[in-house]
Amino acid sequence: MVSLHHYLVLSAILLIIGIYGVITRRNIIGILMSIEIIFNATNINLVAFNHYFYPRALWGQGFAIFVITLAAAEAVVGLSLVLAIYRNLKTLYVERINILKG
Amino acid sequence: MGKDDSFHRAFDFNKHETNLNFNMEIVFYLTALLLLFSSVMVVTQKSVFTSALYLAVALSMVAALFVLLNADFLAAVQILLYVGGILVLLAFAVMLSSVEQAKRETQVNEQWLPSLMISFGILLVLLVSLKRSSFLEAEIQKNHFYPTTEKIGHLLLGELALPFEVVSLVLLASLVGAILFSKKEKIDG
Numbered sequence: 001m002v003s004l005h006h007y008l009v010l011s012a013i014l015l016i017i018g019i020y021g022v023i024t025r026r027n028i029i030g031i032l033m034s035i036e037i038i039f040n041a042t043n044i045n046l047v048a049f050n051h052y053f054y055p056r057a058l059w060g061q062g063f064a065i066f067v068i069t070l071a072a073a074e075a076v077v078g079l080s081l082v083l084a085i086y087r088n089l090k091t092l093y094v095e096r097i098n099i100l101k102g
Numbered sequence: 103m104g105k106d107d108s109f110h111r112a113f114d115f116n117k118h119e120t121n122l123n124f125n126m127e128i129v130f131y132l133t134a135l136l137l138l139f140s141s142v143m144v145v146t147q148k149s150v151f152t153s154a155l156y157l158a159v160a161l162s163m164v165a166a167l168f169v170l171l172n173a174d175f176l177a178a179v180q181i182l183l184y185v186g187g188i189l190v191l192l193a194f195a196v197m198l199s200s201v202e203q204a205k206r207e208t209q210v211n212e213q214w215l216p217s218l219m220i221s222f223g224i225l226l227v228l229l230v231s232l233k234r235s236s237f238l239e240a241e242i243q244k245n246h247f248y249p250t251t252e253k254i255g256h257l258l259l260g261e262l263a264l265p266f267e268v269v270s271l272v273l274l275a276s277l278v279g280a281i282l283f284s285k286k287e288k289i290d291g
Contacts (some may be wrong), residue, residue, distance in 0.1 A: 023220070025145065026211050033154065037141050082195055
Protein backbone atom coordinates (compact mmCIF):
# COMPACT_ATOMS: atom_id res chain seq x y z
CA MET A 1 0.00 0.00 0.00
CA VAL A 2 1.39 3.37 -1.00
CA SER A 3 1.29 5.68 1.99
CA LEU A 4 1.39 9.42 2.42
CA HIS A 5 5.05 9.13 3.36
CA HIS A 6 5.96 7.91 -0.13
CA TYR A 7 4.36 10.93 -1.78
CA LEU A 8 5.94 13.38 0.66
CA VAL A 9 9.43 11.97 0.15
CA LEU A 10 8.92 11.99 -3.62
CA SER A 11 7.83 15.61 -3.62
CA ALA A 12 10.73 16.59 -1.33
CA ILE A 13 13.21 15.05 -3.78
CA LEU A 14 11.43 16.78 -6.65
CA LEU A 15 11.63 20.08 -4.78
CA ILE A 16 15.39 19.86 -4.27
CA ILE A 17 15.91 18.89 -7.93
CA GLY A 18 14.04 22.06 -8.85
CA ILE A 19 16.06 24.17 -6.39
CA TYR A 20 19.30 22.76 -7.78
CA GLY A 21 18.16 23.67 -11.29
CA VAL A 22 17.19 27.20 -10.28
CA ILE A 23 20.58 27.79 -8.69
CA THR A 24 22.82 26.21 -11.30
CA ARG A 25 21.17 26.78 -14.67
CA ARG A 26 22.71 29.54 -16.80
CA ASN A 27 19.85 29.72 -19.29
CA ILE A 28 16.76 31.69 -18.23
CA ILE A 29 14.40 29.22 -19.88
CA GLY A 30 16.08 26.41 -17.95
CA ILE A 31 15.44 28.33 -14.74
CA LEU A 32 11.77 28.71 -15.67
CA MET A 33 11.54 24.95 -16.28
CA SER A 34 13.05 24.26 -12.86
CA ILE A 35 10.45 26.57 -11.30
CA GLU A 36 7.76 24.50 -13.01
CA ILE A 37 9.25 21.38 -11.38
CA ILE A 38 9.00 23.09 -7.96
CA PHE A 39 5.33 23.96 -8.62
CA ASN A 40 4.66 20.33 -9.48
CA ALA A 41 6.26 19.14 -6.26
CA THR A 42 3.91 21.49 -4.39
CA ASN A 43 0.90 20.16 -6.27
CA ILE A 44 1.78 16.55 -5.49
CA ASN A 45 1.99 17.50 -1.83
CA LEU A 46 -1.38 19.25 -1.85
CA VAL A 47 -3.20 16.45 -3.63
CA ALA A 48 -1.57 13.76 -1.46
CA PHE A 49 -2.60 15.50 1.77
CA ASN A 50 -6.08 15.93 0.34
CA HIS A 51 -6.31 12.26 -0.58
CA TYR A 52 -4.99 10.81 2.67
CA PHE A 53 -6.65 13.14 5.17
CA TYR A 54 -9.88 14.49 3.68
CA PRO A 55 -10.83 12.43 0.63
CA ARG A 56 -14.41 13.76 0.65
CA ALA A 57 -13.51 17.46 0.74
CA LEU A 58 -11.57 18.68 -2.27
CA TRP A 59 -9.96 21.88 -1.00
CA GLY A 60 -6.45 20.63 -1.71
CA GLN A 61 -7.33 19.91 -5.30
CA GLY A 62 -9.00 23.30 -5.66
CA PHE A 63 -5.85 24.94 -4.31
CA ALA A 64 -3.76 22.90 -6.76
CA ILE A 65 -5.91 24.26 -9.60
CA PHE A 66 -5.07 27.80 -8.47
CA VAL A 67 -1.37 26.89 -8.36
CA ILE A 68 -1.54 25.55 -11.93
CA THR A 69 -3.35 28.70 -13.10
CA LEU A 70 -0.78 31.00 -11.52
CA ALA A 71 2.02 28.85 -13.01
CA ALA A 72 0.46 29.41 -16.42
CA ALA A 73 0.30 33.18 -15.85
CA GLU A 74 3.90 33.18 -14.62
CA ALA A 75 5.07 31.23 -17.67
CA VAL A 76 3.31 33.61 -20.07
CA VAL A 77 4.76 36.78 -18.54
CA GLY A 78 8.16 35.20 -17.92
CA LEU A 79 8.56 33.91 -21.45
CA SER A 80 7.51 37.21 -23.03
CA LEU A 81 10.08 38.93 -20.79
CA VAL A 82 12.67 36.35 -21.89
CA LEU A 83 11.93 37.05 -25.54
CA ALA A 84 12.15 40.83 -24.96
CA ILE A 85 15.51 40.37 -23.24
CA TYR A 86 16.74 38.16 -26.08
CA ARG A 87 15.69 40.72 -28.71
CA ASN A 88 17.61 43.47 -26.95
CA LEU A 89 20.66 41.74 -25.50
CA LYS A 90 21.06 38.69 -27.82
CA THR A 91 21.79 36.40 -24.92
CA LEU A 92 19.89 34.19 -22.49
CA TYR A 93 22.66 33.53 -19.98
CA VAL A 94 21.82 35.18 -16.69
CA GLU A 95 25.39 36.20 -15.87
CA ARG A 96 25.56 38.27 -19.08
CA ILE A 97 22.34 40.16 -18.38
CA ASN A 98 24.04 42.80 -16.28
CA ILE A 99 23.01 46.15 -17.75
CA LEU A 100 21.46 47.16 -14.41
CA LYS A 101 24.44 48.85 -12.73
CA GLY A 102 24.51 50.26 -9.26
CA MET B 103 -25.10 11.15 -2.02
CA GLY B 104 -27.72 8.88 -3.57
CA LYS B 105 -26.36 9.56 -7.02
CA ASP B 106 -22.88 8.46 -6.03
CA ASP B 107 -24.17 5.19 -4.62
CA SER B 108 -26.02 4.27 -7.79
CA PHE B 109 -22.92 5.20 -9.73
CA HIS B 110 -20.94 2.79 -7.60
CA ARG B 111 -23.39 -0.02 -8.01
CA ALA B 112 -23.38 0.43 -11.77
CA PHE B 113 -19.59 0.36 -12.10
CA ASP B 114 -18.19 -1.76 -9.31
CA PHE B 115 -14.78 -0.12 -9.07
CA ASN B 116 -13.73 -1.79 -5.85
CA LYS B 117 -14.33 -5.41 -6.76
CA HIS B 118 -10.69 -6.40 -7.21
CA GLU B 119 -9.34 -4.38 -4.34
CA THR B 120 -6.31 -6.40 -3.21
CA ASN B 121 -5.17 -6.99 -6.75
CA LEU B 122 -5.59 -3.29 -7.48
CA ASN B 123 -3.49 -2.30 -4.47
CA PHE B 124 -0.64 -4.56 -5.52
CA ASN B 125 -0.66 -3.11 -9.00
CA MET B 126 -0.85 0.43 -7.66
CA GLU B 127 2.35 -0.01 -5.70
CA ILE B 128 4.26 -1.13 -8.79
CA VAL B 129 2.72 1.69 -10.82
CA PHE B 130 3.66 4.21 -8.13
CA TYR B 131 7.28 3.13 -8.01
CA LEU B 132 7.64 3.08 -11.80
CA THR B 133 6.01 6.49 -12.10
CA ALA B 134 8.16 7.97 -9.33
CA LEU B 135 11.32 6.54 -10.88
CA LEU B 136 10.51 7.95 -14.31
CA LEU B 137 9.49 11.28 -12.78
CA LEU B 138 12.74 11.65 -10.82
CA PHE B 139 14.87 10.52 -13.77
CA SER B 140 13.25 12.93 -16.20
CA SER B 141 13.41 15.87 -13.78
CA VAL B 142 17.11 15.23 -13.14
CA MET B 143 17.50 15.23 -16.93
CA VAL B 144 15.62 18.56 -17.11
CA VAL B 145 18.12 20.27 -14.84
CA THR B 146 21.26 18.63 -16.22
CA GLN B 147 20.77 18.46 -20.00
CA LYS B 148 22.94 20.74 -22.11
CA SER B 149 20.37 21.41 -24.81
CA VAL B 150 17.41 23.39 -23.49
CA PHE B 151 15.10 21.87 -26.08
CA THR B 152 15.95 18.35 -24.88
CA SER B 153 15.22 19.36 -21.33
CA ALA B 154 11.86 20.77 -22.49
CA LEU B 155 11.06 17.33 -23.90
CA TYR B 156 12.10 15.69 -20.63
CA LEU B 157 9.89 18.20 -18.82
CA ALA B 158 6.96 16.90 -20.90
CA VAL B 159 7.67 13.39 -19.58
CA ALA B 160 7.93 14.67 -16.00
CA LEU B 161 4.65 16.60 -16.19
CA SER B 162 2.85 13.59 -17.66
CA MET B 163 4.17 11.47 -14.81
CA VAL B 164 2.82 14.01 -12.32
CA ALA B 165 -0.55 13.62 -14.04
CA ALA B 166 -0.22 9.84 -13.56
CA LEU B 167 0.43 10.42 -9.86
CA PHE B 168 -2.74 12.53 -9.71
CA VAL B 169 -4.64 9.60 -11.20
CA LEU B 170 -3.16 7.33 -8.51
CA LEU B 171 -4.38 9.83 -5.90
CA ASN B 172 -7.95 9.70 -7.32
CA ALA B 173 -7.75 13.26 -8.65
CA ASP B 174 -9.15 12.64 -12.12
CA PHE B 175 -10.10 16.23 -12.95
CA LEU B 176 -6.73 17.54 -11.82
CA ALA B 177 -4.92 15.00 -14.00
CA ALA B 178 -6.87 16.22 -17.02
CA VAL B 179 -6.11 19.83 -16.10
CA GLN B 180 -2.42 18.94 -15.73
CA ILE B 181 -2.28 17.40 -19.20
CA LEU B 182 -4.30 20.18 -20.83
CA LEU B 183 -2.63 23.17 -19.18
CA TYR B 184 0.91 22.01 -18.54
CA VAL B 185 1.72 19.60 -21.32
CA GLY B 186 -0.57 21.25 -23.85
CA GLY B 187 -0.10 24.88 -22.90
CA ILE B 188 2.91 25.85 -20.85
CA LEU B 189 5.23 23.32 -22.45
CA VAL B 190 4.32 24.39 -25.99
CA LEU B 191 5.00 27.97 -24.89
CA LEU B 192 8.39 26.94 -23.49
CA ALA B 193 9.26 25.09 -26.68
CA PHE B 194 8.30 28.16 -28.72
CA ALA B 195 10.52 30.37 -26.56
CA VAL B 196 13.42 27.92 -26.91
CA MET B 197 13.08 27.78 -30.68
CA LEU B 198 12.64 31.56 -31.07
CA SER B 199 15.78 32.23 -29.07
CA SER B 200 17.96 29.34 -30.15
CA VAL B 201 21.66 30.07 -30.03
CA GLU B 202 23.77 27.90 -32.30
CA GLN B 203 26.82 27.47 -30.10
CA ALA B 204 24.74 26.70 -26.99
CA LYS B 205 25.24 22.97 -27.32
CA ARG B 206 29.01 23.30 -26.98
CA GLU B 207 28.95 25.62 -23.98
CA THR B 208 28.46 24.43 -20.45
CA GLN B 209 24.96 25.11 -19.19
CA VAL B 210 25.79 24.94 -15.52
CA ASN B 211 27.51 27.76 -13.65
CA GLU B 212 30.53 27.29 -11.42
CA GLN B 213 28.45 27.16 -8.24
CA TRP B 214 27.17 23.65 -8.88
CA LEU B 215 28.99 21.96 -6.03
CA PRO B 216 27.84 24.34 -3.24
CA SER B 217 24.32 24.31 -4.63
CA LEU B 218 24.36 20.52 -4.65
CA MET B 219 25.32 20.59 -0.98
CA ILE B 220 22.64 23.18 -0.20
CA SER B 221 20.02 21.07 -1.99
CA PHE B 222 20.96 17.95 -0.08
CA GLY B 223 20.95 19.94 3.15
CA ILE B 224 17.39 21.05 2.45
CA LEU B 225 16.43 17.46 1.60
CA LEU B 226 17.96 16.25 4.87
CA VAL B 227 16.02 18.84 6.88
CA LEU B 228 12.80 17.89 5.07
CA LEU B 229 13.29 14.17 5.63
CA VAL B 230 14.13 14.60 9.31
CA SER B 231 11.08 16.77 9.87
CA LEU B 232 8.97 14.21 7.97
CA LYS B 233 10.25 11.47 10.21
CA ARG B 234 9.44 13.45 13.35
CA SER B 235 6.04 14.63 12.19
CA SER B 236 2.96 13.24 13.85
CA PHE B 237 0.54 13.31 10.94
CA LEU B 238 2.03 10.17 9.44
CA GLU B 239 -0.14 8.05 11.70
CA ALA B 240 -3.29 9.19 9.97
CA GLU B 241 -5.66 6.46 8.92
CA ILE B 242 -5.11 5.23 5.40
CA GLN B 243 -8.24 5.52 3.34
CA LYS B 244 -9.39 2.73 1.12
CA ASN B 245 -9.19 3.37 -2.56
CA HIS B 246 -12.75 4.26 -3.31
CA PHE B 247 -13.00 6.08 -6.57
CA TYR B 248 -15.32 9.06 -6.60
CA PRO B 249 -15.55 11.33 -9.63
CA THR B 250 -14.35 14.74 -8.48
CA THR B 251 -15.29 17.07 -11.32
CA GLU B 252 -18.74 18.00 -10.06
CA LYS B 253 -17.52 18.63 -6.52
CA ILE B 254 -14.64 20.79 -7.72
CA GLY B 255 -17.06 22.82 -9.82
CA HIS B 256 -19.30 23.39 -6.80
CA LEU B 257 -16.24 24.30 -4.72
CA LEU B 258 -14.85 26.75 -7.27
CA LEU B 259 -18.12 28.59 -7.72
CA GLY B 260 -19.19 28.23 -4.09
CA GLU B 261 -16.73 28.68 -1.26
CA LEU B 262 -13.78 29.52 -3.51
CA ALA B 263 -15.70 32.03 -5.65
CA LEU B 264 -13.68 35.05 -4.50
CA PRO B 265 -10.23 33.52 -5.24
CA PHE B 266 -11.66 32.30 -8.54
CA GLU B 267 -12.55 35.86 -9.57
CA VAL B 268 -9.22 37.23 -8.31
CA VAL B 269 -7.37 34.62 -10.35
CA SER B 270 -9.29 35.70 -13.44
CA LEU B 271 -8.03 39.25 -12.80
CA VAL B 272 -4.48 37.89 -12.51
CA LEU B 273 -4.89 36.09 -15.83
CA LEU B 274 -6.16 39.30 -17.46
CA ALA B 275 -3.17 41.21 -16.07
CA SER B 276 -0.73 38.59 -17.34
CA LEU B 277 -2.39 38.71 -20.77
CA VAL B 278 -1.96 42.49 -20.94
CA GLY B 279 1.58 42.19 -19.60
CA ALA B 280 2.55 39.60 -22.20
CA ILE B 281 1.27 41.84 -25.00
CA LEU B 282 3.06 44.85 -23.51
CA PHE B 283 6.39 43.06 -23.11
CA SER B 284 6.38 41.49 -26.56
CA LYS B 285 5.86 44.79 -28.38
CA LYS B 286 8.80 45.74 -30.56
CA GLU B 287 10.71 48.46 -28.78
CA LYS B 288 14.14 48.90 -27.30
CA ILE B 289 14.54 48.68 -23.54
CA ASP B 290 16.99 51.59 -23.44
CA GLY B 291 15.01 53.71 -25.91
